[in-house]
Amino acid sequence: MGWRTIYITQKAKLSYKANHLLIQTDMDLKQIPFHQINCIVIATTQSVITGYLVSELIENNIKVVFCSPDHNPCAELNGYYNNIQRNQNIEDQISWSIPAKQELWTDIVKNKIENQIALMEKDNLDTSDIVTEYSSIQANDSTNREAVIARKYFPALFNEDFTRGSDSKVNAMLNYGYTILLSATNQEVAAQGYLTQLGIHHHSLRNCFNLSSDLMEPFRQFVDSKVLERIDYDFDEYVKLELVDVLNHEITYNDKTFILKNALSQYIHDCFSFLNSQRDTIGKVGFKNEV
Incomplete structure (x- = not known):
């Protein structure tokens, strides 16, 4: 399990490529390996996340927390099949x-x-x-x-x-x-x-x-x-x-x-x-x- 918590506070597109999280903003593009990530907090409603990324995050047991317009946590992403037992x-x-x-x-x-x-x-x-x-x-x-x-x-x-x-x-x-x-x-x-x-x-x-x-x-x-x-x-x-x-x-x-x-x-x-x-x-x- 990774150690980094990714905190998204500005308009961005979150997507997936080759076991990496891609964060595209108006200014730049960042790539973060999945093995480094423990949790992603999306603290703005101005960000979008692709379905492909959602599927891969669940597969890799990476927690995603979504925030409401007042920037407080309102929901989280949980997969159906996290453990074979x-x-x-x-x-x-x-x-x-x-x-x-x-x-x-x-x-x-x-x-x-x-x-x-x-x-x-x-x-x-x-x-x-x-x-x-x-x-x-x-x-x-x-x-x-x-x-x-x-x-x-x-x-x-x-x-x-x-x-x-x-x-x-x-x-x-x-x-x-x-x-x-x-x-x-x-x-x-x-x-x-x-x-x-x-x-x-x-x-x-x-x-x-x-x-x-x-x-x-x-x-x-x-x-x-x-x-x-x-x-x-x-x-x-x-x-x-x-x-x-x-x-x-x-x-x-x-x-x-x-x-x-x-x-x-x-x-x-x-x-x-x-x-x-x-x-x-x-x-x-x-x-x-x-x-």
């Missing part, structure tokens, strides 16, 4: 045991909150309330400590009047970053031959990405961190590009250093192995220590 994997997915799903969800929530605490500590914020709530988490987070902590975490991180449902620049940044992260998670789930719709905790009939919404949780805090760094910036193309580039930041997984999108791939693989009774535990996702 897809049918068997879906049967396994339907048969995952409730105890296994609950145990994994408990681990996911704990890892997410640990990363929230780590981010707050990096910013020298008081974590005592969060730590207290974390210490009372029960199996399957049956008392919903995740939601209780979120109501304390976001105001502590941004400001005391901040709420996730408000119409604000910070929420627009968070939503953009989360959407890019969700798309990357969808890409991995589909590539490994599973359905994004069937979650282990999220079960909304209106959400086509319930499983991805579950598995991405311990990675959200890397988006939060970038938004916190750029909170005084305008929410422009520069900041959007930085939010996309969070996928290339170095983090840790299972005490090893990865760029985020590679850690995400390994983490999702390990989660599926756990749910399929092929391993007993999964590793922890975390911030890389800066010396």
Whole structure:
């Protein structure tokens, strides 16, 4: 899998030639080998993409995210046949045991909150309330400590009047970053031959990405961190590009250093192995220590 995210912000024609992406603008023509590309974000409605290129991108498992006229992600490209074991994997997915799903969800929530605490500590914020709530988490987070902590975490991180449902620049940044992260998670789930719709905790009939919404949780805090760094910036193309580039930041997984999108791939693989009774535990996702 490639490592580059291609971000299209101006009028262009995207086409295919000899295993290369061709980007034709009014000024020049760029050719990028497929093996370098992980994701293409088409952030303008002024671009066009050929059907031949779409077919080849799907064949090569390259994610494409489309943006609406307000430049926010609105759709993504998913192929039908990303994995030759897809049918068997879906049967396994339907048969995952409730105890296994609950145990994994408990681990996911704990890892997410640990990363929230780590981010707050990096910013020298008081974590005592969060730590207290974390210490009372029960199996399957049956008392919903995740939601209780979120109501304390976001105001502590941004400001005391901040709420996730408000119409604000910070929420627009968070939503953009989360959407890019969700798309990357969808890409991995589909590539490994599973359905994004069937979650282990999220079960909304209106959400086509319930499983991805579950598995991405311990990675959200890397988006939060970038938004916190750029909170005084305008929410422009520069900041959007930085939010996309969070996928290339170095983090840790299972005490090893990865760029985020590679850690995400390994983490999702390990989660599926756990749910399929092929391993007993999964590793922890975390911030890389800066010396």
